[in-house]
Amino acid sequence: MDRSRAPQDPVRSSRISRSIVNSQLLISAALLLFAVVVFAIQPAAFQEPLFFSSLLLVFILTGVALLTDWTPRRKRWAALLPVLDIFAIVGIREAEPQLGAGLLLVLPVIWLARNYGFAGAVGGATLATVAIWGVWPFRGVPISISDFAGLILLPLTFAFIATTTYATSRRSQSQRALLRQQSALVESALVRARKQERLLEEVLNAVEFGVIAFDDRGRATLRNNAHEHSLREFGAPHSAIIHPVIYEPDGTTRYEEAERPYARALAGEEFENLVFWVGSPGEARAAYSATSRQTRNIDGEPDGGVVVVRDVTVELEAVRARENLAASVSHELRTPLTSIIGFLELAVDAPELTSETRRMLDIAARNSERMLGLVTDLLQTASDKDGSLTLAISSCDVAELARQAVESSGLAAEQRGLTVVTSIDRPAVINADPFRIRQVLDNLLSNAVKYNRTGGSITVSVDAADDAVRIDVTDTGVGVSEADQAHLFDRFFRAGSARRSDVVGTGLGLGISRDIAKLHGGSLSVTSEVGVGSTFSLVLPVTTQEAA
Ligand code: ADP
Numbered sequence: 001m002d003r004s005r006a007p008q009d010p011v012r013s014s015r016i017s018r019s020i021v022n023s024q025l026l027i028s029a030a031l032l033l034f035a036v037v038v039f040a041i042q043p044a045a046f047q048e049p050l051f052f053s054s055l056l057l058v059f060i061l062t063g064v065a066l067l068t069d070w071t072p073r074r075k076r077w078a079a080l081l082p083v084l085d086i087f088a089i090v091g092i093r094e095a096e097p098q099l100g101a102g103l104l105l106v107l108p109v110i111w112l113a114r115n116y117g118f119a120g121a122v123g124g125a126t127l128a129t130v131a132i133w134g135v136w137p138f139r140g141v142p143i144s145i146s147d148f149a150g151l152i153l154l155p156l157t158f159a160f161i162a163t164t165t166y167a168t169s170r171r172s173q174s175q176r177a178l179l180r181q182q183s184a185l186v187e188s189a190l191v192r193a194r195k196q197e198r199l200l201e202e203v204l205n206a207v208e209f210g211v212i213a214f215d216d217r218g219r220a221t222l223r224n225n226a227h228e229h230s231l232r233e234f235g236a237p238h239s240a241i242i243h244p245v246i247y248e249p250d251g252t253t254r255y256e257e258a259e260r261p262y263a264r265a266l267a268g269e270e271f272e273n274l275v276f277w278v279g280s281p282g283e284a285r286a287a288y289s290a291t292s293r294q295t296r297n298i299d300g301e302p303d304g305g306v307v308v309v310r311d312v313t314v315e316l317e318a319v320r321a322r323e324n325l326a327a328s329v330s331h332e333l334r335t336p337l338t339s340i341i342g343f344l345e346l347a348v349d350a351p352e353l354t355s356e357t358r359r360m361l362d363i364a365a366r367n368s369e370r371m372l373g374l375v376t377d378l379l380q381t382a383s384d385k386d387g388s389l390t391l392a393i394s395s396c397d398v399a400e401l402a403r404q405a406v407e408s409s410g411l412a413a414e415q416r417g418l419t420v421v422t423s424i425d426r427p428a429v430i431n432a433d434p435f436r437i438r439q440v441l442d443n444l445l446s447n448a449v450k451y452n453r454t455g456g457s458i459t460v461s462v463d464a465a466d467d468a469v470r471i472d473v474t475d476t477g478v479g480v481s482e483a484d485q486a487h488l489f490d491r492f493f494r495a496g497s498a499r500r501s502d503v504v505g506t507g508l509g510l511g512i513s514r515d516i517a518k519l520h521g522g523s524l525s526v527t528s529e530v531g532v533g534s535t536f537s538l539v540l541p542v543t544t545q546e547a548a
Helices: 010-041 043-047 049-067 072-095 101-115 117-139 145-206 225-233 261-266 313-348 355-384 398-415 434-450 496-500 509-519
Strands: 210-214 220-223 271-278 286-296 302-311 394-397 419-424 429-432 457-464 468-475 523-529 533-541
Touching (some): 010 043, 010 072, 049 072, 072 101, 072 117, 101 117, 101 145, 210 261, 225 286, 225 302, 261 271, 261 286, 398 468, 429 533, 434 457, 434 533, 509 523
Antiparallel strands (some): 271 286, 286 302, 457 468, 523 533
């Protein structure tokens, strides 16, 4: 690179220029003061040509300092100014030795030591000393003890001041460099942070879900386009940061202020998929699912949070359509199926049948029963939506119900070569709905048969404690992965292994069974290992209130 054509740094240039002018001004100001004092006490000194011309030289140098454009390249020429100042001050000192002007030499010495490094420090102190000593022979008087201060102490003072000035300026230079480095680091971190912030903003504005973030004082700090769009779409006032009115999942009950998802998030709550409706019933509306997360600062203290809102209108409508379809189809199928089963039962009893025909009718009847079971599940699910699952509580022996369920699943188990083991010792009498409990047990046992391996086993145990009865149905089947276990009780969910197999099912039985268990104040849970088997545990409290 051609250095001579390198562009000048204007900031640096003006700093250098300021420093040179200031230093020279300081010297001329000191000399001006000196001149004023001399004029007051000894005006005759001005008639001395050496005194006057030296003083004039300092002021000329000041003019040069003021008028020159001190670019960094010209900086080293500026060293001539303090050098000439030294000669001027020595001249003044020689013209009027008794006025003590020699002390003013410290000013150019400091200037050289501060701005021209080690060479400046040594050069300045040496030049001042040599100048003082060098003019001595021209005085033509012998050196006396009274000259000791001027000849020895003054140079020592110069050396001391030059050294300390040089050291101090070195230290402040390195501190300045460190500060510059640090400020460059901070600046680049700031640029990076701004870039990331912009990126985040762009990403957030590109996504379809609404995002609203708030700080630890509950002030909204961020809202993305999708959220703004949803607000405007439903006519929220311009100042609103959330929808002013929202409805609960049933679509008609207005959310209480404190129960609103945003209010709960502001109160520090974390939740997932809270559904709410926007838009008045009967008008254009949308369903949203809100998820809240709290954020923490680097010290781990709560720092606000973020709520993500997803439009789930289409999903909810699809679920509703599926349920409606399930309800109407199952309802329509039940009547002809019941009739088919009735006639098949009658036909099986006809005496003129050959054993082969009877066997075939038996199979047809069994499959029709199964089909009725599936259709009943479907219908049950659809009617559950309306909350119509009710219990008819009476005192019943769960141990006996389990025994009956095992007995009726016997044939299916036998066909698959399964061994059924029971551990049912004593009666377990509780207040429950025997029809519903049997429904649960039938479902667990039919699953234990369906999802077992050929030649495997099923164990049914009933443990009656003082406060609860526990029924475990364990199989040696395909098992359920941990990920699938989380959804096993969701309506219409079927595990991957079941979907891939040719085992028929609707994914409804377990959901209904858990609802029944809950209505009894009990629970239904699973532990399972893929390829080893599963245990479904139904726990029922001894005293059951009709909860539904
Ligand atoms: P269905 O059996 O009609 O599919 P369920 O609600 O009874 O519906 O069961 C839901 C899913 O749970 C089944 O599809 C199956 O994947 C899984 N499952 C239920 N019971 C068992 C079991 N004993 N072993 C392995 N998987 C099971």
